[in-house]
Amino acid sequence: MSRTIIEPFRIKVVEPIGQTSREERRAALEKAGYNLFMVPAEKILIDLLTDSGTGAMSSEQWAGLSRGDESYAGARSFYRFRDTVREIFGFQHIIPVHQGRAAEKILFGLRAKPGQTIPSNTHFDTTRANIEWRGATALDLPVPEAENLSDEAPFKGNMNLAELDRVLSETGEGEIPVVMTTITNNSLGGHPVSLENLRGTVEICERHGVPGFVDAARFAENAYLVKRREPGQSTRSIPTIAREQFSGFRGCLMSAKKDGIANIGGFFATDDADLAEEARQVLVVTEGFPTYGGLAGRDLEAIAIGLREVLEEPYLEYRIASTAYLADHLHNEGVPVVRPAGGHAVYLDARRFLSHLDPTDLPGQALTCALYLHAGIRACEIGTVMFGTIDSESGELEPAPHDLVRLAIPRRVYTQSQMDLVIESILELHADRERIPAMRMAWSPSALRHFTARFEPAT
Numbered sequence: 001m002s003r004t005i006i007e008p009f010r011i012k013v014v015e016p017i018g019q020t021s022r023e024e025r026r027a028a029l030e031k032a033g034y035n036l037f038m039v040p041a042e043k044i045l046i047d048l049l050t051d052s053g054t055g056a057m058s059s060e061q062w063a064g065l066s067r068g069d070e071s072y073a074g075a076r077s078f079y080r081f082r083d084t085v086r087e088i089f090g091f092q093h094i095i096p097v098h099q100g101r102a103a104e105k106i107l108f109g110l111r112a113k114p115g116q117t118i119p120s121n122t123h124f125d126t127t128r129a130n131i132e133w134r135g136a137t138a139l140d141l142p143v144p145e146a147e148n149l150s151d152e153a154p155f156k157g158n159m160n161l162a163e164l165d166r167v168l169s170e171t172g173e174g175e176i177p178v179v180m181t182t183i184t185n186n187s188l189g190g191h192p193v194s195l196e197n198l199r200g201t202v203e204i205c206e207r208h209g210v211p212g213f214v215d216a217a218r219f220a221e222n223a224y225l226v227k228r229r230e231p232g233q234s235t236r237s238i239p240t241i242a243r244e245q246f247s248g249f250r251g252c253l254m255s256a257k258k259d260g261i262a263n264i265g266g267f268f269a270t271d272d273a274d275l276a277e278e279a280r281q282v283l284v285v286t287e288g289f290p291t292y293g294g295l296a297g298r299d300l301e302a303i304a305i306g307l308r309e310v311l312e313e314p315y316l317e318y319r320i321a322s323t324a325y326l327a328d329h330l331h332n333e334g335v336p337v338v339r340p341a342g343g344h345a346v347y348l349d350a351r352r353f354l355s356h357l358d359p360t361d362l363p364g365q366a367l368t369c370a371l372y373l374h375a376g377i378r379a380c381e382i383g384t385v386m387f388g389t390i391d392s393e394s395g396e397l398e399p400a401p402h403d404l405v406r407l408a409i410p411r412r413v414y415t416q417s418q419m420d421l422v423i424e425s426i427l428e429l430h431a432d433r434e435r436i437p438a439m440r441m442a443w444s445p446s447a448l449r450h451f452t453a454r455f456e457p458a459t
């Protein structure tokens with residue numbers, strides 16, 4: 001008999017969570033324009049909006065905050081941070097930034113130009129926005145099996161290597177400045193990318209003389225899923241696999257708010273000395289001096305400690321098991337979820353969940369609002385609201401390929417009984433799904449629409 005996988009920590013500090021009545025939630029939703037990003041956190045019972053910056057720090061990380069060296073230049077905390085990142089990721093030049101998108105802004109600000117194309121296994125929304133902000137095109141090249149949300153293939157986060165090779169062969173010199181690979185693939189179900197696929201990407205990039213970069217936000221979860229799922233990897237250590245993921249790439253960007261288990265922070269790391277120098281120059285103008293880059297010394301300490309803790313196997317075993325627990329329970333009860341479970345989140349397939357709605361009825365947004373109204377649970381739409389495009393002639397919103405609702409699980413925050421309540425609430429909603437109304441977008445901004453758009457029920 002296998003042993004129960006437990007949370008490998010005990011709780012030292014607790015925080016009350018927001019208990020509300022259905023009427024209070026209805027009023028909060030209306031006031032927020034039916035956008036969950038606009039609902040105050042005190043009105044949320046279980047917050048699965050994101051796993052970004054929402055993790056619980058360890059006692060060691062809190063101790064690290066006290067050790068933080070707040071010197072403007074050359075702080076001890078920077079050197080501890082730099083050495084940790086060098087050791088884990090294998091790159092020489094380490095540039096701290098205040099969060100992941102600042103690293104994106106620096107890299108694409110330096111390397112992306114109008115008319116260029118940047119392929120990826122799937123770009124995350126801020127990555128796409130930073131590329132488009134430079135006038136370049138963000139091109140997604142997922143593998144075909146990722147399109148089938150029910151397919152149980154182990155590495156649906158992979159890059160489509162044949163397509164990458166084709167795109168690189170068919171474009172002229174300089175048209176593709178960099179290739180990105182996101183591990184795990186957040187926008188497409190949180191699926192991992194195999195080591196074999198990462199090696200394949202490196203080989204293609206080298207052959208075409210284009211530098212490859214990794215978005216490393218969930219590098220540890222990816223390494224653990226490689227260990228569990230990729231043939232020949234089960235006996236290798238997590239740090240060994242984690243480091244091998246970056247082998248042959250020119251550098252990586254990381255939001256440390258995910259697998260850094262920190263509440264803020266990130267970095268850009270590269271072996272390219274010239275690029276690093278250019279990046280430091282931008283950094284001084286937009287983020288801060290190169291040894292703090294928009295962060296306090298204490299943040300650098302917390303990240304350095306978090307990056308080691310995230311590679312501990314009992315932590316990763318618990319982390320991946322708790323995601324699978326939620327996904328498997330829902331799946332076994334007939335709720336349409338993206339298969340198989342990835343690392344940081346469970347994704348409901350809102351189009352199948354709300355099959356009485358059309359994609360233009362914004363089923364992801366409708367389900368997100370219904371889940372909050374029913375149970376005070378906050379999730380995130382990843383579908384037409386986030387990725388739908390506006391038709392240039394009709395001005396209509398064109399549906400995205402999928403309408404998902406992401407239940408992102410903050411690290412070391414919620415207990416199993418809280419996850420049981422999430423399961424219970426979703427099952428209740430599923431049983432009564434036909435009553436969930438369509439949504440309409442009432443107002444939308446020009447970029448990163450999902451953060452601030454306003455909606456209303458269609459009936």
Ligand SMILES: Cc1ncc(COP(=O)(O)O)c(C=O)c1O
Nearest residue numbers: 052099100101124126186217255
């Ligand atoms: C894969 C990925 N890349 C980049 C980012 C952006 O990071 P940040 O939110 O720290 O700016 C995120 C954030 O959610 C992400 O999931």
